[in-house]
Amino acid sequence: MKDNVLIKVENLKKHYSGGKVKALDGVNAEIKKGEVIVVIGPSGSGKSTFLRSLNLLELPTDGKITFDGEDITAAKVNINRHRQKMGMVFQHFNLFPNMTILRNMTIAPMKLLGKKKEEAEAQAMALLNRVGLADRCNAYPSQLSGGQKQRIAIVRSLCMSPEVMLFDEPTSALDPEMVGEVLDVMRELARDGMTMVVVTHEMGFAKEVGSRVIFMDEGRIIEEGTPDEIFRDPKSDRLKSFLMKVL
Amino acid sequence: MMFDVIGQWLNEQRELFILNFIDESRWKLLLTGLGNTLLITLFATLIGIFLGIIVAAVRTTYDKNGEAMAFHKSIGYYVLKIANVLCKLYLTVMRGTPVVVQLLIAYFIIFASSDNGIMVAIFAFGVNSGAYVAEILRGGIMSIDNGQFEAGRSLGFNYLQTMIYIVIPQAIKTALPSLLNEFIALLKETSVAGYVGLVDITKAGAIIRGRTFSAFMPLIAVALVYLILVTLLTWAVSKIERRLRKSER
Ligand SMILES: Nc1ncnc2c1ncn2[C@@H]1O[C@H](COP(=O)(O)OP(=O)(O)O)[C@@H](O)[C@H]1O
């Protein structure tokens, strides 16, 4: 694959209400292996729509998304196979409430990758150990704090050994004292070389962990660059005024 | 004096009871009626579940996955779209007309050549019940947060796997009490089955009344049978409900 590009987005558009709402209005982006892309921007600027388009949870109105060298927006693509390689973490965790933590983590590898129960559970326990939640393996999601739930949601995705992890405001639904524990897990994941696309309002995380920052407004990418370029030397007025508000 | 009056009244009642239920073994008619009521309810329930699952599956698949199927230009989408329209039509007709009218149409028009009233009643009540079952099931599925669906899909489960492993087990819990209550309601609704030349419990009461010219005893007996059945079933449902709530997480 040329330049190690994992995901290539070309002229991506997502319209609602017959074109009156342009959630995405021609977005172009390239995500290389091992990069941590942080997406920032005001509320309603299209960050979630962009992220959710990458695994086709949102179906684009127009444009092309290439993942692993294959056009996943083409007809007759088996999107399920690609989604196994794209982990996703949601703002509201979306753990399965009727399953134990262990079952939450093993159901997909067992049903989709044909892993044996022992194998899937061993892998899950190893990941739970890494995030310090091994002792909660038989608990149900409702018995966990928000921070714990989100850490579980992250390792649940990791059980599928994805090539990229997508995060949509993973700390926005958390009490402030729990934000740190989730960011720690994400930081460690980045250090291990995971390719990540992170929509967040945590500017500290963006500066420290991001390899590139994308600033979106009104469905377009207005500016993109290294954290230094974006935070120390913003070019556009829109980015300047956004940073004034959030920093 | 007082005792004479009461004694006389009791005596009359005893005679009426014998006339209505014991003479000519009239109680057997009630028993036959009860059997037919239960038979019609049971098999109509089975048909209702079968049709309800199919219709709910078509409707929810169209709602939740139709757009994605169209996006990936799957031919199945057009089949689904037509099936969805047919299901909507079915729901509108079944829920927009009285079940007695549906029963009469089934007996006198659709199956005019048959006089097996019980089979026709099972068919008519089953097809009618299917519409209500479908909407209860669909409501249960739609009540589950879409985030559950998205979490399943983002792990790589296909539509069917996501429904079977993630959504439906949760939806069943919400839908089951309404579903069971629907079948209790169906039991009472079958009381109009006598219109198509069969003897259900209500009709049995009417036949006895016609022969003995006394209304009180047969009608109260019929009412009591329904009341006992419904009370038993309602009690069972509330037990199931309690157990579901206990296992809720
Ligand atoms: N289902 C929808 N129907 C209509 N408009 C929508 C829908 N989803 C999102 N939008 C609109 O698209 C725009 C971008 O939304 P979103 O991607 O959620 O923004 P962000 O995540 O940056 O806050 C918003 O204006 C939003 O109102």
Ligand SMILES: [Mg+2]
């Ligand atoms: Mg958002």
